[in-house]
Amino acid sequence: MYGSEVKIRLLLAAVLAGxxxxxxxxxxxxxxxxxxxxxxxxxxVRSTDYMRRNHMxxxxxxxxxxxxxxxxxxxxxxAGCIKCHVQYDAAAKPIPIxxxxxxxxxxxxxxxxxxxxxxxxxxxxTPETDYGARAGEGDKQ
Amino acid sequence: xxxxxDQPDQDRRAFIGKAAGAVAAATLAPGVFLHxxxxxxxxQEPVTDKVRWGMLVDSNxxxxxxxxxxxxxxxxxxxxxxxxxxxxxxxxxxxQIPKWIRKVTVKDKLSGRESNLPMLCQHCxxxxxxxxxxxxxxxxxxxxxxxVDRHTCIGCRYCMMACPYKAxxxxxxxxxxxxTISPRGKGCVESCTFxxxxxxxxxxxxxxxxxxxxxxxxAIVFGDLNDPSSEVSQALKQYPSRQVxxxxxxxxxxxxxxx
Numbered sequence: 001m002y003g004s005e006v007k008i009r010l011l012l013a014a015v016l017a018g019x020x021x022x023x024x025x026x027x028x029x030x031x032x033x034x035x036x037x038x039x040x041x042x043x044x045v046r047s048t049d050y051m052r053r054n055h056m057x058x059x060x061x062x063x064x065x066x067x068x069x070x071x072x073x074x075x076x077x078x079a080g081c082i083k084c085h086v087q088y089d090a091a092a093k094p095i096p097i098x099x100x101x102x103x104x105x106x107x108x109x110x111x112x113x114x115x116x117x118x119x120x121x122x123x124x125x126t127p128e129t130d131y132g133a134r135a136g137e138g139d140k141q
Numbered sequence: 142x143x144x145x146x147d148q149p150d151q152d153r154r155a156f157i158g159k160a161a162g163a164v165a166a167a168t169l170a171p172g173v174f175l176h177x178x179x180x181x182x183x184x185q186e187p188v189t190d191k192v193r194w195g196m197l198v199d200s201n202x203x204x205x206x207x208x209x210x211x212x213x214x215x216x217x218x219x220x221x222x223x224x225x226x227x228x229x230x231x232x233x234x235x236x237q238i239p240k241w242i243r244k245v246t247v248k249d250k251l252s253g254r255e256s257n258l259p260m261l262c263q264h265c266x267x268x269x270x271x272x273x274x275x276x277x278x279x280x281x282x283x284x285x286x287x288x289v290d291r292h293t294c295i296g297c298r299y300c301m302m303a304c305p306y307k308a309x310x311x312x313x314x315x316x317x318x319x320x321t322i323s324p325r326g327k328g329c330v331e332s333c334t335f336x337x338x339x340x341x342x343x344x345x346x347x348x349x350x351x352x353x354x355x356x357x358x359x360a361i362v363f364g365d366l367n368d369p370s371s372e373v374s375q376a377l378k379q380y381p382s383r384q385v386x387x388x389x390x391x392x393x394x395x396x397x398x399x400x
Contacts, residue, residue, distance in 0.1 A: 067290045068280065069187035070341045079321045120291060120326035122319045 034087040036103065041084075045075050052107075059117075078117060083125045096123035182343035193285035194264065194335050194394060195366035196350075197376050200256040201399035202360035210259050210361065211242045213352030217336065219325065222318035239310030241333040242349060247400065256400050259349065259361070262287055262308040262333035263385065264394030270300035270309065279330075285366070285394050286335050296328040305386050308332045335363075366394065 038044070044051045046058070062076040074080030085103040086094045098104045098118045108115050215221040218241060225234045245260045268287045270279045278294035281287050289300075289309075301309045309332040316325045322338040325331065336347040350361040364373035382398040384391070 063292055065187070067288070067292070068282065070184050070282065070284070070337065071187060072338070072341045073183040073185060082321075118319075120316070120319065120324040120329070122321040122324065126321040 036087045037084045038103075044084075078121055079125065082122065086124055094124035098123050184341045184343070188282055188284045190283045190285075191367060193366045194340065195285065195364065195373055196264075196335075196347075196395045197362045197373050197380075197382060198258055198395065198397050199360045199362075199380070199399055200258040200397055202358045203257040203259065204356075204358055204360075205246075205255075205257050207257075207356060207358065208244055209352040209356040209358075210349035211240075211244055213348040214242045214261075214333070217348035218334075219318065219320045219323040222316075222320070223314075224317065226314045237311075237313050239312060239331055241308075241310070241331075243307070258397055258400060260306060260308070260385075261349075261395065262304075262335075263306050263391070264333075264335060266392035266394070268391065269303040269305065269389075273299040273303040275299065282337075284340075286337055286340075287332075288334055288337065289330050289332065291324065291326065291329040291331070294329040296330065298330060300330055304332075305389060305391075 044055075046054075051058075059078060059081070062071075063078070065071045066077055072079075074083065082097050086097050087102060089095055095102055096118075098108075098115065100109075104115060104117075212221075220239055220241065223238060225231075225238075229237070242259045242261045244257065246255055246257055248255045264281075264285055264287050266281075266285070268279070268281055270287065271281055274280075275297060276293045276295055278290045278292075279287070279300045280290060296311065298311055301307075301311065309330050311330050312325055312327055315327045319325055336344075339346065339348075345364065347361075347363050350363045353359060353361045362373045362376045364371035366374060366377075368374060369378075377396060380398045382396040383400060384393045384396055385400075
């Protein structure tokens with residue numbers, strides 16, 4: 001009788017451990033993979049833990065600061081996020097940040113959360129000084 | 142816009158957990174991570190009403206047939222990247238494609254005198270588009286620029302109906318090319334922003350003004366209406382000018398002379 005209870009407990013522990021491992025299999029190691037600028041930095045504008053859970057709060061708050069109050073410094077603009085996190089292909093062309101296995105897609109795919117930012121926003125950095133200049137095909141989503 | 146979150150309180154967790162030290166140290170990253178472009182002065186503080194941006198257009202200098210300002214605007218704000226949807230006639234496309242500046246010819250019926258002028262968002266002090274907007278998406282920034290917050294725009298187009306200047310456009314189709322400075326998507330209204338992306342980087346000219354000067358006409362003067370020594374204030378003081386539809390008492394930020 002005791003044996004079966006121990007077995008159940010062991011099974012439960014194993015299941016829990018499995019679930020834990022699965023949860024830990026979130027894109028943990030490769031969050032700053034590749035040749036993005038972010039890969040060389042210790043963490044984002046806040047700690048990684050904070051950013052992972054609250055980046056959407058920051059982005060939503062800062063969009064008001066940017067659009068209504070005109071504060072467009074990089075730490076407050078989505079363009080800043082993209083500029084730092086975007087990766088480049090062999091031809092040094094930026095890869096759209098929401099394309100498969102790229103920074104945004106990685107977690108959002110895993111968490112099954114749709115993201116709407118890029119219905120309007122650019123997915124690759126485009127020139128900041130010569131506004132009319134085009135980034136070429138890179139800006140095509 | 143207060144918001145609740147379903148996320149657990151991370152600060153509390155961190156305090157309890159071993160990571161307390163690491164998280165506390167990392168809560169506010171030092172400025173070293175905030176990379177900026179060398180030589181660019183982004184605005185750090187929210188805009189105030191100390192400045193009111195405005196424009197004076199001298200229609201005597203505005204040349205017949207010249208579209209330098211329109212082309213420059215289209216290029217600057219990515220309007221020339223929009224592609225005609227399949228199956229749409231050229232005529233319909235011409236009606237649908239967003240236009241931030243329209244070249245208009247006005248004629249005095251009595252004398253037959255014609256004048257050319259660029260018609261754009263007049264950046265009113267009392268904008269009818271803001272009055273009618275049901276979501277608060279249409280707003281007037283502290284420095285007098287009337288804009289659309291596309292995050293809250295639902296595309297109802299009341300503002301387009303309310304605007305006496307036909308200054309606003311609606312984006313009808315999915316947008317493929319989206320330059321960084323001009324986010325654009327299907328279902329939102331947009332209009333001239335006085336090249337706000339330039340102003341927020343410390344520049345003081347608009348694309349249309351630069352293009353007009355380059356074309357040798359110098360019909361557009363842009364600047365701070367609140368600063369009596371600015372070029373636009375001096376020009377307004379010197380030359381007679383008028384607001385279009387002054388009877389509506391909107392106190393427009395764009396004035397015309399020679400009309």
